[in-house]
Amino acid sequence: MSEVVTYQREGAVGVITVNYPPVNALGHAVRSGLLAALEQGQQDAEAKALLLVCEGRTFIAGADIREFGKPMQEPGLPSVVETFERSDKPIIAAIHGTALGGGLEMALGCHYRVALDSAKVGLPEVKLGLLPGAGGTQRLPRLAGAQVSLDMITSGNFVSADEALQNGIVDAVESGSDVKAVGLAFARKVIDEGKPVRRVRDLNDKVDAEKGSDIFDQYRAGLQKKARGLFSPFKCVDAVEAAFQLPFADGMKRERELFMECMESPQRAGLVHAFFAEREVSKVPGLAKDTPVRDVNSVGIIGAGTMGGGIAMNFANVGIPVRLLEVKQEALDKGLAIIRRNYENTARKGRITQAQVEERMALIQPTLSYDDFADVDLVIEAVFENMGVKKDIFGTLDKVCKPGAILASNTSTLDIDEIASATRRPQDVVGMHFFSPANVMKLLENVCGSQTADDVKATVMAVAKRIKKVGVLVGNCYGFVGNRMLHQRGAEATKLVNEGASPQQVDKVLTDLGFPMGQFAMSDLAGIDVGYRIREERRKAGEDVPASWMDKLAEEGRLGQKTQAGVYLYEEGSRKPVVDPKVDALIAEFRKEQGIEPREISDQEILERCMYVMINEGAKILEEGIAARALDVDIVWIYGYGFPAYRGGPMFWADQVGVKEIYDTVKRFHDTLGGDQWKPAALLERLASEGKTFGSL
Numbered sequence: 001m002s003e004v005v006t007y008q009r010e011g012a013v014g015v016i017t018v019n020y021p022p023v024n025a026l027g028h029a030v031r032s033g034l035l036a037a038l039e040q041g042q043q044d045a046e047a048k049a050l051l052l053v054c055e056g057r058t059f060i061a062g063a064d065i066r067e068f069g070k071p072m073q074e075p076g077l078p079s080v081v082e083t084f085e086r087s088d089k090p091i092i093a094a095i096h097g098t099a100l101g102g103g104l105e106m107a108l109g110c111h112y113r114v115a116l117d118s119a120k121v122g123l124p125e126v127k128l129g130l131l132p133g134a135g136g137t138q139r140l141p142r143l144a145g146a147q148v149s150l151d152m153i154t155s156g157n158f159v160s161a162d163e164a165l166q167n168g169i170v171d172a173v174e175s176g177s178d179v180k181a182v183g184l185a186f187a188r189k190v191i192d193e194g195k196p197v198r199r200v201r202d203l204n205d206k207v208d209a210e211k212g213s214d215i216f217d218q219y220r221a222g223l224q225k226k227a228r229g230l231f232s233p234f235k236c237v238d239a240v241e242a243a244f245q246l247p248f249a250d251g252m253k254r255e256r257e258l259f260m261e262c263m264e265s266p267q268r269a270g271l272v273h274a275f276f277a278e279r280e281v282s283k284v285p286g287l288a289k290d291t292p293v294r295d296v297n298s299v300g301i302i303g304a305g306t307m308g309g310g311i312a313m314n315f316a317n318v319g320i321p322v323r324l325l326e327v328k329q330e331a332l333d334k335g336l337a338i339i340r341r342n343y344e345n346t347a348r349k350g351r352i353t354q355a356q357v358e359e360r361m362a363l364i365q366p367t368l369s370y371d372d373f374a375d376v377d378l379v380i381e382a383v384f385e386n387m388g389v390k391k392d393i394f395g396t397l398d399k400v401c402k403p404g405a406i407l408a409s410n411t412s413t414l415d416i417d418e419i420a421s422a423t424r425r426p427q428d429v430v431g432m433h434f435f436s437p438a439n440v441m442k443l444l445e446n447v448c449g450s451q452t453a454d455d456v457k458a459t460v461m462a463v464a465k466r467i468k469k470v471g472v473l474v475g476n477c478y479g480f481v482g483n484r485m486l487h488q489r490g491a492e493a494t495k496l497v498n499e500g501a502s503p504q505q506v507d508k509v510l511t512d513l514g515f516p517m518g519q520f521a522m523s524d525l526a527g528i529d530v531g532y533r534i535r536e537e538r539r540k541a542g543e544d545v546p547a548s549w550m551d552k553l554a555e556e557g558r559l560g561q562k563t564q565a566g567v568y569l570y571e572e573g574s575r576k577p578v579v580d581p582k583v584d585a586l587i588a589e590f591r592k593e594q595g596i597e598p599r600e601i602s603d604q605e606i607l608e609r610c611m612y613v614m615i616n617e618g619a620k621i622l623e624e625g626i627a628a629r630a631l632d633v634d635i636v637w638i639y640g641y642g643f644p645a646y647r648g649g650p651m652f653w654a655d656q657v658g659v660k661e662i663y664d665t666v667k668r669f670h671d672t673l674g675g676d677q678w679k680p681a682a683l684l685e686r687l688a689s690e691g692k693t694f695g696s697l
């Protein structure tokens, strides 16, 4: 008998228990253990019904994702599910936690399902670039019909036990926390009432009723926008449709073919990388797991602008009180009004109640006085990018804040050590770089200064989790990980336009790669003045930052979406960029001033210059130790800048393109275009010459 699946009889019920921490994933040992335990149950003459139940925090949470991409070891999951379904003794699945993917498919292979009211079920395979591959696309429609199945399978979203009951996915929902007791009670009822073995494969009413429905084409049309660039959601629709067109056994074959297509797609590899990378980033190399964390039960935020307001919302959303500081009452009122408007919009969409709006607003206390920060646990400064202003603020914080308070800056580029030098407690100073819109974007780039204490590092990573962000701990340098790479891309994109490309051509290459918006649409969103101010600061500091047509936009007051004009035009209330001939004229004038003869630029050149310059910078970031691992860079880009997760992040993508190919091209650009940004990173050169990848580091 396997150690991870056991068989034991309780009265007339044979209990099959899975115990494979952390989430009872269906690895090889579990699959073979399930078959062995089932066999025992079949042979146990005293067992009149069988119960499938799990130990630990959850029911089976799916196939073992770590086995993907490796040769499959028998028995495969579809045949395990089928063997359970074929059993002549009724099998009941008792669900707690989350029954996901192959886990829900196992439960669908059982003859009855009972769930705790706290449980959730779902088929999230699509989030890994897959479709349910153990009968989920054929069995779920037989219980829940086309609409619910398409919704669940193409979104991967979980549904609550109650919804699962309403949709026919489970047969009963019980309160309480003892899932085994609930399962045993249900199994005894099955025995006492002589309930039959009820195989989902034989329930054809729902699929017969919707045969020939046009819902599938409607669904595909809807996905064109929602699932732009993605492969597997469309395959999910094909697989579900097969349940309505083919007999069960043929539908299963079709599901398998489509599943294998997804399994072999590079998108699956990218999404699985992103899944594990998201979990790895919280395990910071060099920071012991048991590093103590400081209490954070109250937060002070300086600046009630777009950033400060968004940051405040993150804390209020999870019940942490915030003091929001501005220098002028007017700015404070304006900031609070915007926060309220954001919450009311969310309430209008039905995502929170009006009572929650009021609760959250009550947690955000406005103030004009630093004295109100005397006893907060964490302060986050979110004023504009100016070192002098920030140092003044940190000097003040040093005077008013209690010992041990964490003093954080939301700076997106500036030197954390210099900011910390304005205090007598540099060990308590850290960067907490949120991404705009701060209440939406999931990334929190936590930046360590050279003296930041370990418990401060651990605390800001824990805070990220608490406010439902993905925290990545990075080192201190200009722009840190994300903006340092972005600025290289931005500069290159601007140069491409200098040389002859149009902003919309550059943006299209990036959106075709899968970014939600291009470089210039993004500048408009962030505000053209942000980049302008950064360039001006660098010029003041004596750096050689060449003039650009983007400066002209800023000087003309075209600041982006907020002024309805930037690189593009925006109609009142719309975020859709519209090409503006005036900008073409401004660019043409700039080229003339600079004596540039525009040339035709290919999409391939745009792709290589925009992306490879980032990869080269990413390699420098890795060799300097600013990011500990390539996967940290990937997560910064996926969650901070909308890098398509199905490409796994920039460094994973670079591995797929080929490190050698990138190195050769970077070197060629260095020879032809010049510039430090094209000087091949030593790490890139080494990996290319050794035939290695960033993933191998």
Ligand code: 3HC
Pocket: 022, 023, 025, 061, 062, 063, 064, 065, 066, 077, 098, 100, 101, 102, 103, 105, 124, 125, 128, 130, 131, 132, 133, 134, 136, 276, 279, 280
């Ligand atoms: N396989 C292998 N490992 C898994 C796993 C899986 N299916 N699901 C989670 N894990 C691991 C995580 O990597 C993590 O490992 P770590 O501690 O070493 O970092 C650990 O389990 C705990 O996971 P989380 O940190 O995510 O814990 P949470 O409690 O926040 O979330 C969860 C639990 C909701 C189960 C979440 O982990 C999750 O969504 N998992 C993925 C579920 C999924 O996608 N299932 C479908 C798989 S594909 C499939 O089933 C194919 C089939 O149709 C043939």
